[in-house]
Amino acid sequence: MTTESDSHLGEAVAARIERRWATLSIVVVGVLVGMAIFIGIDHATMPQGHVETADPKTLHLTGEFIESNLGSAMEADGSVTVRAIGQQYSFTPQCIVVPSETPVTLRATSADAVHGLLIEGTNINTMLVPGYVSELPVRFKAPGEHAMPCQEFCGIGHQGMWAKVKVVDKTAFLRMMASRRRLSCVD
Amino acid sequence: MSEQKLFTLRNPWFGAAVGITGGIAVLSFLAGLIWLPLAQPDLKISGIWDAICSAAGVPRAAPQSSVQQPDFKTSSVVLTSEMLTHPDQVSIGRGATLAQRCAICHGPEGVSDANSPNLAGQFAAVTYKELNDFKAGARVNVVMSPFAATMSNQDMLDIAAYYAYLPRVPSNKIDAELAAPRIVVTGAPMRNIPPCGACHGDIDTKAGSPWLGGQSAVYIKAQLEAFASGSRHNDISQQMRNIARQMTGEEIDQVARYYAAQP
Amino acid sequence: MLINKRLILAHFWLAFAVFGLALILGAWQMFVRSPFNAWHFNPEFYYRSVTAHGSAMGYVFPTLIAMGFGYAITEATLEKPLVGVRWAWAGFALVAVGAVVAMIPVSLGLASVLYTFYPPMVGNPFYYIGVVMVVVGSWIWVALMSINLMIWKRDNPDRPVPLAMFANVAGSYLWGWTAVGAALEIIFLILPVALGLRSTIDAGLARVFFSWTLHAIVYFWLIPTYIAYYTIFPRAIGGRLYSDAMARISFILFVVVAMPIGVHHLFADPQVGAGFKFMHSVFTGLVTLPTLLTIFTICASAEIASRLRGGRGAFGWVRALPWQNPIMLATALSLVMLGFGGAGGIINMSYQLDATIHNTQWITGHFHLIFGGAIVIMYFAIAYDLWPHLTGRAMDHFGLMRTQLWLWFIGMIVTTFPWHYVGILGMPRRMAFYDYANPAISPQTFSVGMSAVGGLILLTSGVLFFVVLIRGQRAERSDAGAYRFSVPIHMPARIPVALNSFGLWLTLMVGLTVVNYGYPIAQLLVLKQTNVPAIYVGASR
Numbered sequence: 001m002t003t004e005s006d007s008h009l010g011e012a013v014a015a016r017i018e019r020r021w022a023t024l025s026i027v028v029v030g031v032l033v034g035m036a037i038f039i040g041i042d043h044a045t046m047p048q049g050h051v052e053t054a055d056p057k058t059l060h061l062t063g064e065f066i067e068s069n070l071g072s073a074m075e076a077d078g079s080v081t082v083r084a085i086g087q088q089y090s091f092t093p094q095c096i097v098v099p100s101e102t103p104v105t106l107r108a109t110s111a112d113a114v115h116g117l118l119i120e121g122t123n124i125n126t127m128l129v130p131g132y133v134s135e136l137p138v139r140f141k142a143p144g145e146h147a148m149p150c151q152e153f154c155g156i157g158h159q160g161m162w163a164k165v166k167v168v169d170k171t172a173f174l175r176m177m178a179s180r181r182r183l184s185c186v187d
Numbered sequence: 188m189s190e191q192k193l194f195t196l197r198n199p200w201f202g203a204a205v206g207i208t209g210g211i212a213v214l215s216f217l218a219g220l221i222w223l224p225l226a227q228p229d230l231k232i233s234g235i236w237d238a239i240c241s242a243a244g245v246p247r248a249a250p251q252s253s254v255q256q257p258d259f260k261t262s263s264v265v266l267t268s269e270m271l272t273h274p275d276q277v278s279i280g281r282g283a284t285l286a287q288r289c290a291i292c293h294g295p296e297g298v299s300d301a302n303s304p305n306l307a308g309q310f311a312a313v314t315y316k317e318l319n320d321f322k323a324g325a326r327v328n329v330v331m332s333p334f335a336a337t338m339s340n341q342d343m344l345d346i347a348a349y350y351a352y353l354p355r356v357p358s359n360k361i362d363a364e365l366a367a368p369r370i371v372v373t374g375a376p377m378r379n380i381p382p383c384g385a386c387h388g389d390i391d392t393k394a395g396s397p398w399l400g401g402q403s404a405v406y407i408k409a410q411l412e413a414f415a416s417g418s419r420h421n422d423i424s425q426q427m428r429n430i431a432r433q434m435t436g437e438e439i440d441q442v443a444r445y446y447a448a449q450p
Numbered sequence: 451m452l453i454n455k456r457l458i459l460a461h462f463w464l465a466f467a468v469f470g471l472a473l474i475l476g477a478w479q480m481f482v483r484s485p486f487n488a489w490h491f492n493p494e495f496y497y498r499s500v501t502a503h504g505s506a507m508g509y510v511f512p513t514l515i516a517m518g519f520g521y522a523i524t525e526a527t528l529e530k531p532l533v534g535v536r537w538a539w540a541g542f543a544l545v546a547v548g549a550v551v552a553m554i555p556v557s558l559g560l561a562s563v564l565y566t567f568y569p570p571m572v573g574n575p576f577y578y579i580g581v582v583m584v585v586v587g588s589w590i591w592v593a594l595m596s597i598n599l600m601i602w603k604r605d606n607p608d609r610p611v612p613l614a615m616f617a618n619v620a621g622s623y624l625w626g627w628t629a630v631g632a633a634l635e636i637i638f639l640i641l642p643v644a645l646g647l648r649s650t651i652d653a654g655l656a657r658v659f660f661s662w663t664l665h666a667i668v669y670f671w672l673i674p675t676y677i678a679y680y681t682i683f684p685r686a687i688g689g690r691l692y693s694d695a696m697a698r699i700s701f702i703l704f705v706v707v708a709m710p711i712g713v714h715h716l717f718a719d720p721q722v723g724a725g726f727k728f729m730h731s732v733f734t735g736l737v738t739l740p741t742l743l744t745i746f747t748i749c750a751s752a753e754i755a756s757r758l759r760g761g762r763g764a765f766g767w768v769r770a771l772p773w774q775n776p777i778m779l780a781t782a783l784s785l786v787m788l789g790f791g792g793a794g795g796i797i798n799m800s801y802q803l804d805a806t807i808h809n810t811q812w813i814t815g816h817f818h819l820i821f822g823g824a825i826v827i828m829y830f831a832i833a834y835d836l837w838p839h840l841t842g843r844a845m846d847h848f849g850l851m852r853t854q855l856w857l858w859f860i861g862m863i864v865t866t867f868p869w870h871y872v873g874i875l876g877m878p879r880r881m882a883f884y885d886y887a888n889p890a891i892s893p894q895t896f897s898v899g900m901s902a903v904g905g906l907i908l909l910t911s912g913v914l915f916f917v918v919l920i921r922g923q924r925a926e927r928s929d930a931g932a933y934r935f936s937v938p939i940h941m942p943a944r945i946p947v948a949l950n951s952f953g954l955w956l957t958l959m960v961g962l963t964v965v966n967y968g969y970p971i972a973q974l975l976v977l978k979q980t981n982v983p984a985i986y987v988g989a990s991r
Binding site for chain 1: 493494497562564568569570571652653654657692693696716718719720721722723724728731732735736738739742747750796799800802806807808875876878879880883884890891939940979980981982987
Binding site for chain 2: 053059065068089157158160
């Protein structure tokens with residue numbers, strides 16, 4: 001037999017449990033967002049900080065994405081800048097060479113469709129949208145070779161758009177760089 | 188239920204909903220557009236306003252850097268997929284006259300047996316681009332370079348329009364029995380070789396990529412080898428060199444034989 | 451009280467027919483790109499198939515389910531015939547014709563741009579026109595839901611809107627607004643180019659517009675499933691809904707925060723500022739809230755049903771649940787998939803973790819597990835529950851139904867778990883084939899093979915589903931009685947006006963959209979130099 005007061009009591013209990021669960025859920029969400037902020041600051045991993053534009057029609061005519069300027073370049077501060085473009089259906093340079101344990105800035109854009117690049121075995125992953133420059137600070141731990149596929153559908157030849165990244169020992173890299181202004185591992 | 192007013196501060200739901208939503212929006216704005224950018228040393232943010240602009244996505248100029256100039260001429264043609272797809276009759280007529288001097292090698296109807304490219308029915312953008320590259324020295328050929336040197340831009344447009352207008356003549360080497368080799372159908376993905384037809388017109392077209400059917404096998408082979416060695420380098424941003432240098436000699440032969448036998 | 455049964459049945463049948471065709475394509479795609487197939491084929495067929503599969507499964511199938519289920523809910527909860535039946539048929543016709551108009555160029559290979567459009571690639575204009583027709587057809591449904599609710603409220607000023615109807619209308623408003631993003635993209639950016647009026651397009655802006663639709667569309671797909679959780683499941687297992695108010699709050703949260711979060715699809719894009727990416731990331735976190743609330747309410751409702759049946763113990767009550775009941779089974783399997791899929795989703799929503807799996811096979815695995823798994827299995831359940839009421843015939847092949855549901859669940863797990871794994875290894879999505887002989891990707895061979903097996907299991911389950919429906923259509927006539935939704939244990943005497951109307955929540959939805967999307971869109975609109983040449987696809991020879 002349930003009485004009027006029993007029912008009210010039940011309702012109050014139900015509401016209380018529900019409120020506790022809702023509070024817990026809000027805490028969970030708060031922790032998740034807090035974690036994102038913490039990692040963003042502590043590991044300085046946030047999305048690209050600036051928006052930059054580039055005209056995909058004229059990449060090959062002027063500016064930093066002309067053919068002879070692509071590849072790895074040594075900077076005055078000891079870091080390395082890698083410039084690359086994505087086009088139907090290859091990245092240029094087709095084989096990127098970088099030193100290990102060195103800050104590397106990857107600057108890339110697309111000459112036609114939307115492309116993307118990811119380097120297998122690393123967390124490096126970005127979109128290349130025609131009209132805009134993607135810039136990514138990266139660092140490779142150990143020497144080795146990684147596949148670098150295009151990760152966004154860019155046309156019928158998309159499945160054939162695989163490049164390579166060779167990470168070499170820093171001294172070896174400096175030796176290779178000595179005689180060249182721009183470096184790639186395309187033979 | 189209807190007598191209760193919704194949009195009034197006396198309604199606790201209204202106040203709470205707007206307050207909480209607005210609060211979260213404001214807090215996430217402060218965190219995302221001010222705090223986080225300022226906390227990142229790499230960004231070199233100069234102040235709050237700079238932080239907001241940068242995080243909001245106001246475009247900035249590319250950082251200055253010295254650009255390594257090429258030690259060889261590269262193509263200066265700007266290609267788009269709709270360029271030269273609407274030819275006019277006057278241009279075609281002028282092109283017909285101008286093209287008479289091309290007939291020795293390319294045939295009076297744009298088709299010849301002389302191992303030079305068959306131009307009849309070729310995409311106008313392709314012929315135009317190659318003429319331009321010959322003229323500019325991005326592509327070099329003892330016969331073609333002097334011809335192109337004297338042409339005006341309009342001449343090149345007209346000749347391209349004329350050849351695009353001519354019907355493709357089926358080659359006398361057509362061999363419908365010849366199965367497409369694997370390198371043509373699927374390429375070799377891990378070597379960065381897409382299917383040829385993804386650009387060259389069997390499956391889809393890419394601006395500036397020629398129609399290959401019925402071209403001389405000798406010519407196709409020579410061009411692939413020239414791309415592979417880098418002696419030909421007028422393909423914009425290495426798009427064809429990237430592919431050719433990955434191909435084996437046998438694959439180049441297969442491709443050349445296959446396309447020579449196609450319509 | 452279902453009156454316009456033919457209207458509702460037509461929606462469900464067309465939806466499932468489209469689903470069946472797209473399922474076959476999906477299974478074929480899984481096979482051709484797996485190590486079981488020697489990849490000597492034209493890759494264009496693969497992309498053509500992906501375009502058809504995605505467009506059918508993303509735009510047509512769930513839209514028709516939401517529409518048909520929405521009409522059923524309207525008549526069953528408001529206890530009167532639908533107002534605007536002719537308009538409803540017109541909407542149905544628009545969706546049906548639109549689907550055909552879109553699929554003709556796709557099947558001819560003239561629009562292999564995938565269902566996410568990917569400008570600056572531009573396909574045949576009829577593909578986009580067809581998609582717009584589907585959306586416009588569904589907007590008629592949105593309007594009808596709103597009109598029917600308004601008329602009922604005018605006639606019943608003192609009664610709370612029934613929960614199922616409240617949720618249904620919430621879903622329709624969410625869809626009405628979220629579809630605007632893709633509609634703007636198609637009408638103002640893509641179609642002028644496809645029709646040859648312009649030759650350039652801002653690919654970055656187009657992606658921002660699409661993200662406006664792309665994420666909230668998932669919640670539109672999800673709403674019928676959640677309606678089934680809240681208003682079918684407790685009744686079907688002989689229990690009651692734990693809480694009416696919390697259910698309303700969950701649906702309201704979807705309306706408010708499902709929209710301003712789409713930019714989390716663009717974390718890796720260069721055209722949106724990091725600050726707005728962060729704001730969208732925060733709201734993406736909030737959208738887990740209604741799901742967490744739902745899981746609690748549904749599990750609590752299940753416990754109530756179990757205890758009424760004599761279940762006891764802290765966890766022992768789980769055994770006393772009516773597992774023979776297909777709705778019970780479907781809901782449980784759905785929640786398991788929602789749990790795994792949701793955990794994956796939490797990874798996707800944070801920028802730092804997203805970078806490891808962005809655009810890999812992980813993402814494909816994620817949304818197949820959530821949509822194909824958790825959501826679609828409840829669409830099956832809704833059909834099983836509604837069918838006897840629509841056809842007036844008995845539907846009692848419970849064993850077959852359970853087999854079908856189990857196969858779907860197993861198939862989904864076998865398909866998507868390996869996908870998640872190879873995604874972590876870095877396998878990019880949407881490629882027609884992979885050279886498994888290459889040492890760089892040979893470690894992925896076994897997993898991809900497994901997922902193709904999963905595809906086959908899903909196909910088998912799909913066939914069984916049609917067997918059940920067709921048998922149901924041919925069974926003996928029997929009266930299933932009035933169609934009812936679950937009632938809460940404590941029926942609130944009064945419901946605050948905020949939980950009984952949408953004005954406040956729609957204002958917040960639009961307001962948040964303006965706050966979170968206003969600047970990124972306005973800025974790209976102003977930026978003229980980022981209009982890039984279109985690439986016309988399918989224009990061979």
